[in-house]
Amino acid sequence: MYKFSSKLRLFAIVCMVLGLIGLVFGFLSVPGTVEEANEILAAQEAHHSGGEAHHEDGAAHHEEGAEHHEEANFVDEVKGEPGYSERAMAGDKDMGHAAHEDGEHMEHVLHQMQTKPWSATFIAAFFFMMIALGTLVFYAIQNAAQAGWSPLLFRVMEGITAYLLPGSVIVLLVVIFAGEHFYPWMNHELVAEDEILQGKSGYLNFPFWLIRGIIYVAGWNLYRYFAVKNSRDLDTAEGLQPYKNIFKYSIYFLAFFIVTESTMAWDWFMSMTPHWYSTLFAWYIFASIIVSAVTVIAIVTVSLKAIGQLEFVNDSHLHDLAKFMFGFSVFWTYLWFGQFMLIWYANIPEEVTYFILRIQEYNPIFFGMLILNFVFPILILMNSDFKRVSWFVVIAGIIILVGHYIDIFLLVMPSTVGPYGSFGITELAALLFFLGLFIFTVGMGLSKVSLRPKNNPFLVESEHFHY
Amino acid sequence: MASGNVLHVLYNDDDVLMKAVKEIRAKKYRITEAYTPFPVHGLDKAMGLPHTRLAICSFIYGLIGLSVATLMMNFIMIEDWPRNIGGKPSFSYLQNMPAFVPIMFELTVFFAAHLMVITFYLRSKIWPFKKAENPDPRTTDDHFLLEVDAAGHDIDSLSKFLYETGASEISLIHNEEHA
Secondary structure (H helix, E strand, O other): OOOOOHHHHHHHHHHHHHHHHHHHHHHHOOOOOHHHHHHHHHHHHHHHOOOOHHHOOHHHHHHHOHHHOOOOOHHHHHHOOOOHHHHHHOOOOOOOOOOOOHHHHHHHHHHHHHHHHHHHHHHHHHHHHHHHHHHHHHHHHHHHOOOOOOHHHHHHHHHHHHHHHHHHHHHHHHHHHHHHHOOHHHOHHHHHOOHHHHHHOOOOOHHHHHHHHHHHHHHHHHHHHHHHHHHHHHHHOOOOHHHHHHHHHHHHHHHHHHHHHHHHHHHHHHHHOOOOOOOOHHHHHHHHHHHHHHHHHHHHHHHHHHOOOOOOOOHHHHHHHHHHHHHHHHHHHHHHHHHHHHHHHHOOHHHHHHHHHHHHHOHHHHHHHHHHHHHHHHHHOOOOOHHHOHHHHHHHHHHHHHHHHHHHHHHHHHHHHHHHOOOOHHHHHHHHHHHHHHHHHHHHHHOOOOOOOOOOOOHHHHHOOOO | OOOOEEEEEEEOOHHHHHHHHHHHHHOOOOEEEEEOOOOOOOHHHHHOOOOOOHHHHHHHHHHHHHHHHHHHHHHHHHHHOOOOOOOOOOOOOOOOHHHHHHHHHHHHHHHHHHHHHHHHHHHHOOOOOOOOOOOOHHHHOOOEEEEEEOOOOOHHHHHHHHHHOOOOEEEEEEOOOOO
């Protein structure tokens, strides 16, 4: 029986309090008017032009917004002028040189700045929610596949999924209250003058979108509730009925999940840029979800074993988890590249805006993420012996988690705040708050029952599992 | 192949074989070879065989394949004749890299796989028309054979000990002094 240590509990609460303070600060410090936004831009400009030569045209900076761009890179050269991405973001239909009217442009900038704390909250909220959700999916897969190695880890997975209920409700609330900040199609004036959005309004309309969101969250949590309940029942059950129930529910859940995960990705992420679409998108987000989840399962397992709570878990279990981390990292990279390369190759204007914005405005982290999510895992976790060394797996795991935070950051920030995304106090605060909540909920979830399940028909095999 | 006398010890069951290997090694007798009809899990560990380095070879071959692909396409597409093909940016390798990645990937896999297999053939000395080195055809079907070095040991007591390990059949093989 694991006892949630008071130190860890205190740490989690401190994280939450600090995070909450930072978040409130973040929401209060957004500019309320165009003038304030102008001041912020001017201050940033003064700060930037200190050392960088290419900002010599400083004073005229916010007139056109083109100076945000670094020197042109390859997509930029193909696509033409700098400033393309921002005009594309602003929904400009004319991609020529016609400059914006200053007032209209600044209003747009103001809106993006006001969106930033919402984005920061959503990124962190979704990041931790997806860990719980991915763990639930992994748990369902292990049950449906009747895996022989993993039943000893089921309690760890059930503990991590304890975060799903608060996490998914918060994410749902964030997307609902962010509203127009995230989703341009919620703005009726915009839809009225936009034929593309009108064409999509059969799917992208608020009531239907809300109902879908509620169905996702309700469905996932229902499975979690019944699976965990039957898993607890199995400890004291005479027969195998609870086990059979879990098996059945897991299969239904996996079918439900694969549909809702796709639509969730469209609803909550892709509709931030409602003119853009990609078929691979939902799978790509799923890859992020599952690799982060397996990584967290491995890290929690290692930490619990280190304090002597999981004596029965051996290094072969760790080896298997590390193999999944390795495999899913490569899978994520495959989907990332599959999406990127197809769009880069064909270079169709309506598709390529998504990547131009990210490459122009977020270049270091856009490609740096590949090093964290692909190069490091593939080099660190390739060796069979390394996969059994717990601190090696933890280091690889932290790298992967940082990489996938950046991944979610890049899904949301460029789509919602355009070039004004950054990692500052608000983002850090959101991360801290949800980290605290995650540790707190998972710690409580783990401490409820014995970490060693009973009566699972594959338990003995799992105990003797060695590779 | 050990020169001099060896004992060919046959077993009927892989569990008995595993137990026998451990007992024989505990008595410090030398097992020169084991013949089994299928892979027996843990036999290499019980025999004390060193770990294979084939995976390391494969990794290096993969890197070679990656280099070949990169150098080849950099020369052909960028240095030798940088043409404008459908507007693809052939100014530097990095600019046009996404288009090259499928080839880089496939050549990495190709080199890693094929060179590793060839390495395996060479190290195991397998090739077409190679004369089979099988001391007893039954070992390809349902028997397990251990070849125990008898040089310097009393054949009778060794045989007695081997029978106690569960052997079903023992034969003494006189090898000619290397012909």
